[in-house]
Amino acid sequence: MAFFGFKDLSSLSSVDMTIYRYVSQNPDKVVYMRVRDIAQNAHVSNSSVMRFIHKIGFNSFPEFKAYLSHNDLLSKPKVSEMTYFDASNFPKDISLRLELVANAIYQSDNVVTLGIGESAFMAEYAARRMAFLGYNANAITDPFYPLHGKLKNAVNTIIICFSVSGETTELIELVNKFVNNDEVTLVCVSSNEASTIAKMSRYVLSFSEERHYLANYYDLSSHIPVMYIIESLDHVLEKMVTD
Template sequence: MTLFGIKDLSFLSSVDLTIYRYVSQNTDKVVYMRVRDLAQNAHVSNSSVMRFIHKIGFNSFPEFKAYLSHNDLLSKPKTSEMTYIDASNFPKDISFRLELVANAIYQSDNVVTIGMGESAFLAEYAARRMATLGINSNAIVDPFYPLESKLKNTSNNILLCFSISGETSELIELINEFVNNDDVTLVCITSDESSTIAKMSRYVLSFSEERHYLANHFDLSSQIPVMYIIEGLDGILETMVSD
């Protein structure tokens, strides 16, 4: 396939052809280069690169790279559809579990969502969504928050815990005081139904997702299944609130 729609290369000089050949063979690299990088790799001058770019119809180097990037994406075979989630990411009875938890939330007086690290953002998102529906909800993302004192004179509470591993030590310590508390119902959203937090909870909304770490330290695992669960709960709650 010819680049830039050029079918007749006769109008290009020998230097132009040198640049053209390098670009056509290294498109994936050129899209990240500067003018001087391309010139150095093609063994020509910076001015030769710019003359070539203008000669083939581009006003600037960024415009030239944008064309290359788009052309490169179109030429690559599609290896898979953009499917991030399907039924296989959840237990078969996930709909039933969502109904149970949504009903418990709807009947409760207070909902506290709890998460640490990346799960903190999900806890805050869930609390905000439920608050929009009129649910008395707030998020706790501080592992040292005096939660026991906060709930001391309250009843009919839901603690909705977010932990992908289900082994977040700070979260375990924070909710441990409520395991046998009749005024508190523990619910967790986790990828491991056999985890410590799952065993501590009355209801478990689980999902499966391949764990992905950067440099064996930074967790880049997808949070899309968790978002699905949050919005699944919201959908059921919205129906209850509007009835």
């Protein structure tokens, strides 16, 4: 029986699970250990290790170690699948852009975040975090919401538009109503710095991310770069509030 394919975890005792976790997290070390070394590091007895090895389907300790020696897990980088983005996903001046946008938000009276579809979740997330910091922030995820009328008499407002493509027709129509409004500062968070919404905005917080679709329809692209922008912006804002 393959150790890492062992599925009947409910049959394992608490001591078994302790050994299971230690071995599965340290296969590259365990392959060179003796029974007593595993027992010592897992803080269990030698006999507990042997009972565990037999319980998961191996006839002997050498058989167990032979499996570990040939297991693909040992030759794969453990963190490669967790590397979603790095500095190359953002423009070189992203820190300066974040500072400029944060300063504009700090001096504003109202913050509105816009987004539809998947970007609606990012807009809501951003508004909620800024509200925690004491800003009058609200998320609009309905492109037909009468935002122009709501902000008719408002002053010193920032609108942050989340759009991966920057070409969403409904958002373009909504944002276009504020392009010539001196009381509104437009900010675009998009992967396309040359997009229509980006060109309409004063500030652009851009990122690059490979688009991933399932069946050419369902967008499964990562939003982690967007979350990084949101949380980095909040970090700058928090410093402004507390300093």
